[in-house]
Amino acid sequence: MSDFPWLTTLWAVPLAGAALVLLFPAAWRTAARSFALAVSLGTLGVGIWLAIEFAPGGEQYQFVESHQWIPAFGAGYTLGLDGIALVLVLLTAGLVPLLILAGWQDEREVGSGRRVAHYYMALTLVVEAMVLISFVALDILLFYVFFEVMLIPMYFLIGGFGPRTEDLAIRAQRSRAAVKFLLYNLFGGLIMLAAVIGLYVLTAREGLGQDGNGTFDFRAVMAAANSGQLGAGPIVLNALFLGFMFAFAVKAPLWPLHTWLPDAAVAATPASAVLMMAVVDKVGTFGMLRYCLLLFPDSSSYYAPVISVLAVIGIIYGALLAIGQTDVMRLIAYTSISHFGFIILGIFALTTQGGTGATLYMVNHGISTAALFLIAGFLVSRRGTRLIADYGGVQKVAPVLAGTFFIAGLATLSLPGLAPFVSEFLVLIGTFTRYPVAAVFAASALVLAALYVLWMYQRMMTGPVKPGNERLYDLLPRELVVVVPLIGALLFLGFYPKPVLDTIDPAVANTLTTIGQHDPAPAVTPEAAQTQTGGAHK
Numbered sequence: 001m002s003d004f005p006w007l008t009t010l011w012a013v014p015l016a017g018a019a020l021v022l023l024f025p026a027a028w029r030t031a032a033r034s035f036a037l038a039v040s041l042g043t044l045g046v047g048i049w050l051a052i053e054f055a056p057g058g059e060q061y062q063f064v065e066s067h068q069w070i071p072a073f074g075a076g077y078t079l080g081l082d083g084i085a086l087v088l089v090l091l092t093a094g095l096v097p098l099l100i101l102a103g104w105q106d107e108r109e110v111g112s113g114r115r116v117a118h119y120y121m122a123l124t125l126v127v128e129a130m131v132l133i134s135f136v137a138l139d140i141l142l143f144y145v146f147f148e149v150m151l152i153p154m155y156f157l158i159g160g161f162g163p164r165t166e167d168l169a170i171r172a173q174r175s176r177a178a179v180k181f182l183l184y185n186l187f188g189g190l191i192m193l194a195a196v197i198g199l200y201v202l203t204a205r206e207g208l209g210q211d212g213n214g215t216f217d218f219r220a221v222m223a224a225a226n227s228g229q230l231g232a233g234p235i236v237l238n239a240l241f242l243g244f245m246f247a248f249a250v251k252a253p254l255w256p257l258h259t260w261l262p263d264a265a266v267a268a269t270p271a272s273a274v275l276m277m278a279v280v281d282k283v284g285t286f287g288m289l290r291y292c293l294l295l296f297p298d299s300s301s302y303y304a305p306v307i308s309v310l311a312v313i314g315i316i317y318g319a320l321l322a323i324g325q326t327d328v329m330r331l332i333a334y335t336s337i338s339h340f341g342f343i344i345l346g347i348f349a350l351t352t353q354g355g356t357g358a359t360l361y362m363v364n365h366g367i368s369t370a371a372l373f374l375i376a377g378f379l380v381s382r383r384g385t386r387l388i389a390d391y392g393g394v395q396k397v398a399p400v401l402a403g404t405f406f407i408a409g410l411a412t413l414s415l416p417g418l419a420p421f422v423s424e425f426l427v428l429i430g431t432f433t434r435y436p437v438a439a440v441f442a443a444s445a446l447v448l449a450a451l452y453v454l455w456m457y458q459r460m461m462t463g464p465v466k467p468g469n470e471r472l473y474d475l476l477p478r479e480l481v482v483v484v485p486l487i488g489a490l491l492f493l494g495f496y497p498k499p500v501l502d503t504i505d506p507a508v509a510n511t512l513t514t515i516g517q518h519d520p521a522p523a524v525t526p527e528a529a530q531t532q533t534g535g536a537h538k
Contacts, residue, residue: 270381346361
């Protein structure tokens, strides 16, 4: 492979692009937007090149870059890419250009500031850069820094942008949602910081770094953790595991640490809400799969039943609350809580199918949520209300909008033939082999999902045209450019997920092998056992 620093380029391009956008004159709003879009497409090009050059059956971490950062503390600037990180990099790099197009005019709604477009686009690119380096970081301290830093631009996107209003109560609600998002995630990050420091102390005591010091090198700590060289008892390791897990559970979000998500999703613009739910929150589930499992294998196995129960509660809870919502955007936000429960359930099933399904679910959830939330956002921007009861008969006046909304809704309920079905099926199969009761309860959400999606569609899109909806217009060309690739991806991955699975499978298998987990043997019924015994006697 080339010695060119491709992974540094991957995250540095959007970060540099954000800085350059701010240098554009205030009057160059269209130029600022166009340049931000070009930067995001350049980042996608780097991601595609990495995918082409990546060897799924090759080394565990590829395109590795390693440089000293803080030698005295054993911290380095170390980057590397595995199959799990690769698909999430492609998800992020693929969604951001669409989100920039979707939010092309969002900043016009927030007020009279002349440089609003510049700030909006720059913040979006900064979030992209922070997320990308989090996926490729192979230094624990480096990961932690950007895990926290990404909260700041996301905070400003949630609290600083949204529909223009003179209602002080709505403005205060937006500010409260942004502060709630920041405080929840900062608190989780502080707990994780204590765990990071504790882990470093263990490595220093064992002299795992240079000159007998500690180290933050993920690969060195992982090797020590899985060979029993950390020299700590189960109580200490369990405490460190919980520190990491708590931070990731807040960001994911896992019930009952989820309460910040619906408020933030409704307060933000649709594009920013999708950036948060489909991209930023995936860092939480990615952290569980990489850091919790690989650094604390015994603790992960010990707490897996408890976490699986919380995941199942989140699956059912999110679906039930979605059914009762009167706000279409809040309804979709609650579906994400349910879907994140499936992802976490698959991770802690500790099976090949569960882990593969969970990773694929991260990708599919990002695509399906982006499609449904953005189409709903386009509709709300036309009508000026999020209340489901204010709609009706939309399919008669905007058939393309209604049709794409229906497809995105069917993907959300995991209809066979659409991408989320494959991942949800793998999660349930992988979970059933280890926790059959949890899998059965989780499967009940399939019925609940059909209820909240189809009932929402029936109330909003069918029936007579309600007053106020007569002048709704169909999707514009810019909006079609956003929606069509998302619908196409849902159909393609629904019928042919093999390219993604071929990339994910070796990485998941390597993870489970490293932590010493094996798929449970299939259960044998008494009749089958008798048949096998009879065959052996013969």
